[in-house]
Each structure stands twice: as structure tokens, then as C-alpha cells.
Amino acid sequence: MTEPLNSPVSINLDLCDGCVKCLNSCPTDVFGFNTQTQKAYLAYPGDCSVCFLCIGDCPTGAIKVDFAITSVRKHSAYASYDPDLLVLDPSAC
Amino acid sequence: MDQIDADVLIIGGGFGGIWAALRAAEVVDNVVLLEKAYVSRSGASTISGGVTTCPLDDDDLSKWVAEFVTKGGYMCDQDWTAQLLEGQRERVKQLAGWGVPISRNDKGEIRRFASRGMIEVRCMQYSPKKAMEELRKQVIARGVRIIDRICVTDLLTTDGEYPTKGAVCGAFGFNTRSGECLAVRAKQTILATGAMSMKGQHQIDNVVCDGVVMAYRAGARLVDLEFSFGGTFSLLMSKYTFGSYNVAIAHGARLINAEGERFMAKYDPVRYERGELARVVAAFAKEMIDGRGPVYVDMRNVDQSYWDDLKVVQQSKGASILLSDRIPDPKVSPLAIEPTWGLWNGGRSGLMIDLKCRSSLPGLLAAGVAAKITATGTHASAGVPTAFSMTSGYCAGNAAAELALSMQKPRMPDDLVDRLAERVRAPLGRATGKINADRLHDSLTKLESSVVETMPLSAPRLRKMIEQTDEVAMTADRVGAADVHDLVKLHEARNIAECAKLVYLSALDRTESREQFYREDFPETDDEEWFCWHGLTSTAGGPVFDRQSIPFERFPLQPPGKRPRHLSPIAAIMRGSFDPTNYD
Secondary structure (H helix, E strand, C coil): CEECCCCCEEEECCCCCCCCHHHHHCCCCCEEEECCCCEEEECCHHHCCCCCHHHHHCCCCCEEECCCCCCCCCCCCCCCCCHHHHECCHHHC | CEEEEEEEEEECCCHHHHHHHHHHHHHCCCEEEECCCCCCCCHHHHHCCCEEECCCCCCCHHHHHHHHHHHCCCCCCHHHHHHHHHHHHHHHHHHHHCCCCECECCCCCECEEECCCCCCCEEEEECHHHHHHHHHHHHHHCCCEEECCEEEEEEEECCCCCCCCCCEEEEEEEECCCCCEEEEEEEEEEECCCCCECCCCCCCCCCCCHHHHHHHHHCCCEECHHHHEECCEEEECCCEECCCHHHHHHCCCEEECCCCCCHHHHCCCCCHHHCCHHHHHHHHHHHHHCCCCCCEEECCCCCHHHHHHHHHHHHHHCCCHHHCCCCCCCCCCCEEEEECCEEECCCCCEECCCCCCECCCCCEEECHHHECCCCCCCCCCCCHHHHHHHHHHHHHHHHHHHHHHCCCCCCCCCCHHHHHHHHHHHHHHCCCCCCCHHHHHHHHHCCCCCHHHHCCECHHHHHHHHHHHHHHHHHHCCCCCCCHHHHHHHHHHHHHHHHHHHHHHHHHHCCCCECCECECCCCEECHHHHCCEEEEEEECCEEEEEEECCCHHHCCCCCCCCCCCEECHHHHHHHCCCCHHHCC
């Protein structure tokens, strides 16, 4: 079972072995430990800042972090641009 | 409430803090290091691009010093420049000796590349995460007591006053999970809390402005806060983290506009994308304003060693968008890229420190980019923030330990710790509502926008920004925290609001433009008034500014003389009149 939530980070609980390495990895304390299930859970998923530190530390590959930053706090000069314009045709230059 | 004593207390466990701890523990027994997250998984040191200045034994460092001083507009402490480079030569040897992975050529030599904006100065690439893991092991082996997950909120002062007329004697904070308070009384305290930043901008959301603000409240003198605006080309296709721009351009990546033109040829026909970063960012903004955007990073000619190193970094770090299948192949298609621009001091501002890393307050030293890197002046260097963090850490640890050796345990008012605990935990007792810490951080980041809007400053805009920071700070003093995690974020929001206000006040006070600092209403560089370090100190009567002359009588390199007022490089770029022959 995966906890999707509205956040870049998710945990596949079938793979999580409860080692709690992610609790040390995360600078912003996204992860908690559920003593009943003996597995990690997303305590504060909204605080994921897409740093990927947990990905390298999770020994079972249970954690996924999406590449896309969807935070309203990030400002893009291309917010109103057609997405097709964000890739340049290599034959054009 | 837990209360402990230390000879040397270090706040922050990135490069600055760890190197301070390593050195201090060689001199005194009782060294305590407090870290808001977990040492080796926190701070810019851990998730940086892994670029640092790399002087080796055969290099003539006098040439490097000269390059830093000229590129830094002569606004450097040249003694610090020399100390930085000599110290970094030792730090590189130590990292290599511990087996930290460093990018090497076929002969096994460190692979070096020209630092951005430079001809002589060389950088190297290393694995930052592995470096931090090794450093954690080293400090533990030396008997340093690391206490992770402590959010430090205040410095302790011997008279219990803020600003103090006495000395700093430790720090107060709380555990970010249990909420339990901790006071560390210390003979000497080293502030190593990293950059000034806002959440949501740099993928290091626990690094904000905590340390600089608590030092300011205690009465430490800050300098050049208006130079806290900064950023780099970090956002790919409007929503992905690019990785290290410095490394990519060193290996041949180029910036081109929508017409396929390598536009940096107009601004820096020698260094192109490797030119002074603020000028490259301004050139980006100019291309956008003139309708030649998007700007693309063209990686079709990047050499193979870049991609090889990227694979190594990816294995250590977890992932890289450039090697993923989420985007078109960057080896084939130029992809839209853009810089951030906002509160990101990178060592261009912060606590003023001397060669021993002592602040203006007795008992308080600073290391890393919470301090102003006077070694490099106005130059925003690739590699120097990490190098300075390591060497200032070492120097601060050494000086603090030497001072502590001859000191008794400091005294402070009996009620100080209880007073702080009551104030710090007060939001937990207040009702929570729609306005919470998260919304305050949202409001703060609205002070910033895309670089096109945020780079030009003016008095009306700065006054409005100051009003907005006041509003956030006042709200933060009223709202409740739902739990301890929320309490951390609430203190962070309060600190960012206060820090941003100080930055904007400093920007308002500086009536000129200079290198990366650009005021539309004062577009010229004014050496008569502003060729100095711009100090800011908290007093009972409010913030007080000062201007400190740069002591050239001490230094080997003399400036060519004050130039008459002239358009700053960014002002000239924005007005379309930039002539590269007029600027270094």
C-alpha cells in the first residue's frame, strides 16, 4: 500500500522495514514512526523540500520523491509560458 | 528542562560547525554541537553541488589572492583572503586523506576546473554527502557531544539583556520532536547556522535565518546585509531542480536565448556563462524583458567527464533530473532554465568577524556563511562558501578553545532560562486557526518573485516589503502552534521576517548600486559614499548603521583609486548600455 497524499513524497509500506533511517535523513522531519505498524509514515508530508536525501538512505527503496517541485513558494518566470516552449528544437540552432 | 555546561558550544552542524568542533575538541575536553536536524543530513553543505576551491601545494596563492581581491572590487579583508586559501589547502588534504570521494582524472590526480568568474582560481568536485558522513564520524571519534534535533532560539547573555552589555554565554533551544527545552551554558559559543534563506527556494528548508537573527538580537554587529540578495540558475523547465550550474558550465554547458544566440557574448566575451554570477542573472532578466526568452541551457557539447561525475553524485545523493526519463534528453535538446533571486546571502553578508572569527560580542564567534566572507568582497564565488565554511570553522574552533582554556564558567541571571522557555513555548498554549506557520511562510515567499521582478529594488518597493515583514512578524507573535513541529516553523517564520526586514532596511540605507546590488532609483556606483563595509547593530534605540573604512594600510594590494560615479554593471545591463570593456 502506498500513501500518496498531496505531496512529492510517498512511502510504499509493503517495502518499508521500519529501520527509521529516513527519520534521521530528513532535514525537515517529514517522517514519523508508527509504533503499532512498526513502519515509517508521512508525519508532515507538506514539508518535503525535494532534497532526495531520504532516497539514498532508504535501504529497501520504499520511498519515492517526485522530481517536480509543485510548491506555491517557488516562483518561475515561465509560469505563463506554453510548456512546449520549454524545450528548444535542437535543429533550430 | 535540561541544563548542561560546555567549554565550547557550536550551533549548527554543517561544514562550519563540524570543522569548528573538530578543532576545538583537540584543545578542550567539553565540546557540544547542537544541530536542528541531524549532523550529516542537514544544511547547504550536505546537498550542495559539491564544489569547493582547490588550492594545491604547487599553486602560487598570491595570484589567487590578487584575483579574489580584484574580482571582489577590493572590498576584501586581504588577510582573510590569504588565510582562507592557505587553510583550504589543508582542508582539501584532510578530506582526501579520509577517503572522501573527489573527482579525479585518469592519472588519479584531482580534476580541477576554473572557478566561475575566474582565470587563476581552481575548484574541485567532491561528494558532499560522503564528506558530511565522514566528518560526523570524525567529530564523534574526537569526543564531541552531538545533540541532534535541537532548534536553538536564543543566545544566553551574562546580563540577560538583549542587546547585551555583557557577553554571550551559551544558547537556549528545544528538541524539535519532544519539545523539551535545553540550555547550554558555555564559555565560548560559535554560531555556524548557515545561510539566510526562505523556505521553498533552495531545497534546504530548515536553513533559514535563525542564527543571524539571534546574534543580532544579542547585539552582534552584522555587515553588508543588502548584499544578501542572490541566487543561481537552479530551476529547469519551471519545476525541476537543475543541480550545480557551476559544475555544468565548467564542463561546457552554455546559455542560449530563444533565437539560439549565446547572449553572454554581449556581456562577457571572455568568460561567457562563467562571468560574475549577478551579471549573468541580470543578462537573463534582460533577455526575458526584451522578449528573447525562454533562456535554455544547451548541454550538447558538455564533456563526458561531467556525465560520469553526475552518475556518481546521483548514486550518493539519490537522484538527478538530468539522468531521469522525466525530461527530454539534455544531451540532445536545450531545456529552459532560470535563476532564483532572493534572500540567499551565501556569505556576502552576515556577522562581521575578525581573523580569529570573533564577532563584535565577547563570547560569540561565527563560522560559515552566517558570517560575512570578507575574504572575497563583492565577488560571488563558486567554491568559496564551502571553503570558507571549512576554514572559518577550523579557525573559530581554535580561537574559541584557546579563549575557553583561561576562563571560568560564565554566570547569568537565575531566571533567564525560565524566561526564555516561557516565551519560546508560548505559541503551544495559544489557539490555532487558519493563519498558521505555513501560511506565514507562504506570505514571506511572496516578498520574492521571479528574478525579472525581484532584481530591481527601489525605495517605494523596499518600504512596502518592510511593511509586509512587520505584518508577518506581528502575526507570528499572535498565532498558536498546533504541535512542536509547528512551533519550529513558527520561530523560523518570525526569524525570516525579522532578518528580511534588516536586509530591506540595509538596502534602503544604501543609496547606490554596486555589482550585484541594484537599485533602480540609485543606478550608479558611488565610491565616495559607499566604498566601505556597511554595519548594522541592534541598540536600545533601534537598529544603527555604520560605515567602516577598509583598512588598506594593512594590505598588500591597493585599489586603483576611487572611480567617479558610474552606472553599476547590472544597471548598465538593464538599460542596454553595458560595454564589457568598462567593467572588470
